[in-house]
Amino acid sequence: MKLVKLIANLGYGSRKDVALMFREGRITDPDGEVLYADDKVPHEHIRVDDEPLDPPAGLLLVMNKPLGATCSRKDQGRVVYDLLPPRYRVRDPALSTVGRLDRDTSGLLLFTDDGALLHRIISPKAQVAKVYEATLAHDLRGDEAALFASGTMMLESETDPLEPAVLQVLAPRRARLTLTEGRYHQVRRMFAAVGNHVETLTRVAVGGLTLGDLAPGEWRALSAHEISRVFDAPAVD
Incomplete structure (x- = not known):
């Protein structure tokens, strides 16, 4: 996938916006060298405004959902998507919660843009x-x-x-x-x-995934090993 399309799909802006970011020198490698739209660079070597590029499609996030936030995209009150960077709302494919926690329930909430993974986690057959x-x-x-x-x-x-x-x-x-x-x-x-x-x-x-030291409202992307732990037996003290 060309870099302009890749970065646009991750929600950093339209393709026109991203093309302008290239022209302004905002897309670089880890050493600060300016990248060009036709460069072939590993995902992990791309920086936007000196920050690592967001993870590619296949993302699974864990959040410590605070009280008072809902899992809806359209609720007029506080929603869990407000706790993520704005660009996460417009990633393509879209990021969705894996199941829901109601407004008055806090704790471990997962998000993914991988429909097959979402189905695998919530399917009754999986017994997660x-x-x-x-x-x-x-x-x-x-x-x-x-x-x-x-x-x-x-x-x-x-x-x-x-x-x-x-x-x-x-x-x-x-x-x-x-x-x-x-x-x-x-x-x-x-x-x-x-x-x-x-x-x-x-x-x-x-499953075998816990919140660790995430404070209410905090979130992070999971590694492949951590994703596999979702399908393990619980290990809560």
């Missing part, structure tokens, strides 16, 4: 585990773990039972729940079904 930690309004009764693991639990207005889920009690009103599906507001509805209310909810892992 999602791990949540919840604080509750009332003490746990003691029978929730058996019920959640039974594979027979039904949610209101649904006709199919939930897949077995693993509940770990962290404190009388704190629990960690591992799911392999992602129904609408599932964690909140599961606790509501046993007479409890979720006060705070955070996703702490997807």
Whole structure:
């Protein structure tokens, strides 16, 4: 792919804009040598305004989603895309969230521009585990773990039972729940079904991938090794 098209597809501007950037000498190699539009240069050797070029297509990002942000592109309030550089909104192919976290749920959120990878992660057949930690309004009764693991639990207005889920009690009103599906507001509805209310909810892992030291609102691109960890078993302390 020619450099002008490559850089334009990454959201740095239209092809006309990028051509102007070349003429202005803003596209360089790591040593500061000006590049030209017809140069053949490895992706990792391209700099734009002295900054490394964004990763190519096939990108997977992890974000520590803060409370109050939604996963919609059109919500009039704060959206998760506002936390990324503006050019990430216009990458081609487009960057999308891998599943969603609602406004009142924080924690691990993935983004990708790879449709096949997105489908592989969210497909029920993949059984990718999602791990949540919840604080509750009332003490746990003691029978929730058996019920959640039974594979027979039904949610209101649904006709199919939930897949077995693993509940770990962290404190009388704190629990960690591992799911392999992602129904609408599932964690909140599961606790509501046993007479409890979720006060705070955070996703702490997807497969074997955790947030590490990302602060709320921070994000980073994942390496190929880290992407593979998404399909590993959870490893949350």
